[in-house]
Amino acid sequence: MKSEIQQKLETLAFNRTSPFCYGCYIQAPKGICPECHSDDLMRHLNGVGVEWGTAWVIKHILQEELTAIDTDEIFEESIRQCYPEETTVGWMKFDTVELMKSQDPISWRIARDEYIDSLEQDEEIVSFDGGETYYWIHNFEDLQY
Ligand SMILES: [Zn+2]
Known part of the structure; x- marks a missing residue:
């Protein structure tokens, strides 16, 4: 592909x-x-x-x-779809994603990179500069050849 x-x-x-x-x-x-x-x-x-x-x-x-993919944004979206919007800790309610990002930014980054890798392996996205910028593969269909 x-x-x-x-x-x-x-x-x-x-x-x-x-x-x-x-x-x-x-x-x-x-x-x-x-x-x-x-x-x-x-x-x-x-x-x-x-x-x-x-x-x-x-x-x-x-x-x-073409528009380069904002990898942070698409990863965050996928996480928001998997987990409840808010998480309760004690009597406090937090935005789940913000809580995860702020409490363990390293784990967040690793998971994001794995998510991006898996999209690349599934041939949903493609990079021509070794992972610096990614593009949606379906966007290439719109290019005028
Ligand atoms: Zn000449």
Whole structure:
């Protein structure tokens, strides 16, 4: 699934950019520079810039067209669905999530990371930067290829 999306993003990055000779600073739409005949070309993305490769184009597309997941928020939501909203301690009532977070932030963080890992394993979410940012996999269906 992830490699499939990566492949699509790669294609998308290629389709949206054009080959560019940095030495001559001109576009080379045919894949060979019309001036110096080099085929060692950068990619040019209109209004954004010129760089080697497509990784930066993919990054740009992800940033512009998809919304990164707030992992804290989705974890908190899932916990709120599993436990009662309020917890009574003695005669006091507390917001369960706030109580858990404040009393054992480490346990909270570990559980959040496990939850995110499990979503990734179930192919609900995907990351292209080693877990720095996640995206919902179903969101990639909306991308214009
Ligand atoms: Zn050239």
